[in-house]
Amino acid sequence: MSVDMGALVLHGLGDIRYERIAVPAPGPGQAQIRVAAASICGSDVPRIYQYGAYHYPLIPGHEVSGRVVALGPGTRGGPDIAVGTEVAVKPLIPCGHCAYCHIGAYGQCSDYDYLGSRSDGGMAEYLVAPVDNLLPLPTGLDPVEASLCEPTAVALHAVRQGGVEPGDCVAIIGCGAIGMLIAQWVRIMGADRILLVDVDEAKLEMARRMWLGQTVNSHNTDPVIAAQQMGGGLGADLVIEAAGAATTIEQALQMARPLGRVVVMGNPAADVTLSRATVSQLLRKELTVRGAWNSSFVALPTDEWHVALRYLADRRIDVRPLITHRVPLAQGAQALAMMQRRAEPVARVVLVND
Numbered sequence: 001m002s003v004d005m006g007a008l009v010l011h012g013l014g015d016i017r018y019e020r021i022a023v024p025a026p027g028p029g030q031a032q033i034r035v036a037a038a039s040i041c042g043s044d045v046p047r048i049y050q051y052g053a054y055h056y057p058l059i060p061g062h063e064v065s066g067r068v069v070a071l072g073p074g075t076r077g078g079p080d081i082a083v084g085t086e087v088a089v090k091p092l093i094p095c096g097h098c099a100y101c102h103i104g105a106y107g108q109c110s111d112y113d114y115l116g117s118r119s120d121g122g123m124a125e126y127l128v129a130p131v132d133n134l135l136p137l138p139t140g141l142d143p144v145e146a147s148l149c150e151p152t153a154v155a156l157h158a159v160r161q162g163g164v165e166p167g168d169c170v171a172i173i174g175c176g177a178i179g180m181l182i183a184q185w186v187r188i189m190g191a192d193r194i195l196l197v198d199v200d201e202a203k204l205e206m207a208r209r210m211w212l213g214q215t216v217n218s219h220n221t222d223p224v225i226a227a228q229q230m231g232g233g234l235g236a237d238l239v240i241e242a243a244g245a246a247t248t249i250e251q252a253l254q255m256a257r258p259l260g261r262v263v264v265m266g267n268p269a270a271d272v273t274l275s276r277a278t279v280s281q282l283l284r285k286e287l288t289v290r291g292a293w294n295s296s297f298v299a300l301p302t303d304e305w306h307v308a309l310r311y312l313a314d315r316r317i318d319v320r321p322l323i324t325h326r327v328p329l330a331q332g333a334q335a336l337a338m339m340q341r342r343a344e345p346v347a348r349v350v351l352v353n354d
Contacts, residue, residue, distance in 0.1 A: 007124035008332045008351075010058045014049045016333050024120065024128040026072035031131050033087065036143035038122040038329075039063035040339065040349045041151065042176055046269070047117065049340045054118050061351075062091035062115050063139065064122030065146035080136045087134040088149040089122065089306060090297055095302040104278040104298035123332055125353055135305055138313035144326065144350055145312055148177070148319045150295070151348075152308040154265075155181035158292035159189065160302065162238045162263040164192030171236040171255050173234040174243030174266055175203035175215075177322045177348045182240055183212040184317050191238075193230050194300070198243075199249075202345035210321050227255035235260060240292075253278050258285040265292035269279045325349040 005023045010016045026032040038061040047053060048060060068085045071077055081087065093113035094101045100108040115121045115129060137146050155178050164170065170191040172179050176199035183194055194213030198204050202213040216226045227236045235257035241248055244266025252262050253274070274282075282289070296302040311317040324347045325333040332351045339346055 004124035006329055007059050007256050007312070008061075008336075009328070010053055011056055013052045016048055016060075016336060018330050018333055023126045025335070026070055026128050027183075028072050028074050028077070029130055029132070030072040030075065030128050031068050031077065031081070031090065031134060032070040032072075033064075033066040033124060033127045033129060033134075035064060035066040035071045035122050035353055036086070037065050037147035037353070038351045039151070040351065041092040042178075042338065043267070044116070045336065045339050048336060049268075058117075059120040059122075059124050060116050061121035061123035062117065063147050063150045064091070064115070064127060065143040066088040066122070066127065068134070069126075070311050071131070075131055077131055081131055081134050085134075086137040086142055086143060086146075088137060088146050088305070088309060089115065089127065089129050090135065091150065092294060092297075093130055093133060106297065107294035114260055118279040123329065123351055125329065129269070133196040135309060138309055141309065141313040144323065144352060146309070146352055148348060149305060149308050149312060150324070151178055152181055152312060152317055152319065153295035153297070154178060154292075156185050156304045156308055157295040157343070158240055158242070158263050158265045159185040161290045161292045162240055162261050164191055164238060166188040168237040169193040169195070169227075169231040171195040171197065171223070171230075171239045171252075173197045173223070173239065173241045173252055173255075175200065175207050175247045179242045180207055180210065180212060180322060180347070181317065181319070182242060183207065187212075187310075188316060195223075195227055195236065197226075197248075200345075203347070206321065206347060210318075223251055224254045231257050234258065237261065238263070240265065242266050244268045246270065247353050249318055250274055250278050253282050253287065253289070256285065256287050259287075260285065261290070262289045263290050263292050268328075274348060282328065319348070322347040323350055327351055329353050
C-alpha cells in the first residue's frame with residue numbers, strides 16, 4: 001500500500017485543497033478503510049465556506065463507504081468485520097461513558113467525536129474509524145449508493161420521530177436529498193397523501209419524476225392552503241420541516257392539523273422568531289412538536305442504520321436518482337465550489353475513488 005494518499009484538506013474558511021498527505025494508520029480498536037465513495041452533505045458546504053471547522057487542517061466528509069484494508073494493533077473485527085469487508089461508516093463516535101451513552105442515546109452524547117467535522121473524514125483515499133462504527137454492506141449493494149446510508153438513516157429517524165400511521169397525510173418542507181428520502185420512507189410506512197414543498201423548481205421536478213407525491217412551489221402557491229386541501233380542510237397529520245429557515249419552520253406549524261405532529265430537522269442558519277399568530281396556533285391546535293437530530297444505531301429497538309442498508313440494497317429506498325453528480329476525488333474542490341455557487345442543480349454529489 002502507498003504511504004501517501006490524495007485527500008481534500010480544509011486549511012481555513014473556504015480554503016480547501018486536493019493534496020498528497022500521509023496515509024493514516026489505525027490505532028487500537030480502529031480500522032483503516034480504503035474509501036470507495038464519499039457523498040457531499042448539504043452541511044459540508046457551509047462548514048467549508050461559511051461557518052468554519054472546529055480545527056484546521058481537517059479532511060471533511062461524513063457520508064462514507066469503503067473496504068477495510070487493515071486493523072489496528074490488537075483489534076479484532078468481529079464476525080462481520082475483517083480485512084476485505086465492504087462497509088458503511090457511522091460518523092458519530094460516542095464517548096461511551098456519559099449518561100446518554102449508558103441508555104443508548106448516542107446522538108445525545110455529551111462528549112462525542114464526529115468524522116468529517118471534529119476528526120478527519122472520508123474525502124480522502126483512506127480513512128481511519130473505530131471498528132464499532134463499521135457496518136458490512138449487504139451483498140450486491142453498490143458502494144456509491146451505500147455512501148448515502150447516513151442521510152437515509154437520518155431521514156428514517158425523522159420519520160420515526162413523527163410517528164407515521166397508515167393513511168396519514170404528510171407534508172415535507174424541503175426537497176433536498178433528505179426531503180426526498182423522507183418522502184420514500186413515509187410512503188413505505190403507509191402515508192397515502194404526500195405533499196412536498198420547496199422554492200426550487202428543479203428539485204420539485206425531480207420529486208415529480210420520482211413520483212414521490214404532490215409538489216408545491218411556495219413562491220407561487222401557499223403551502224398552508226395546499227396542506228389544508230390535501231388534509232380534508234384540516235391540514236396535514238404530520239409535517240416534517242427539512243429546510244431550516246425561519247419561514248419554513250413557521251409554515252410547518254401552520255400546515256399541521258389540530259392535534260397534529262410537527263418534526264423540525266432543518267438546521268437554521270439564523271435566529272428564528274415565530275409570529276404571535278403562529279404561536280397561538282401551536283397552543284390552540286395542541287400540536288406535538290419534536291426535533292430530529294442524527295440517527296439511532298443501537299442494536300434494538302431503533303437501529304436505523306441496518307434498516308437503511310437493507311432498504312438500500314433491495315432499492316425499496318432508491319437513491320440512484322438523487323446522485324446527480326459522480327466526481328473523482330481529485331476534482332472534489334471544484335465540485336464543492338460549484339455547490340457553493342449553486343452553479344448547477346444538485347441533489348447529491350458523490351466523490352469516488354478509482
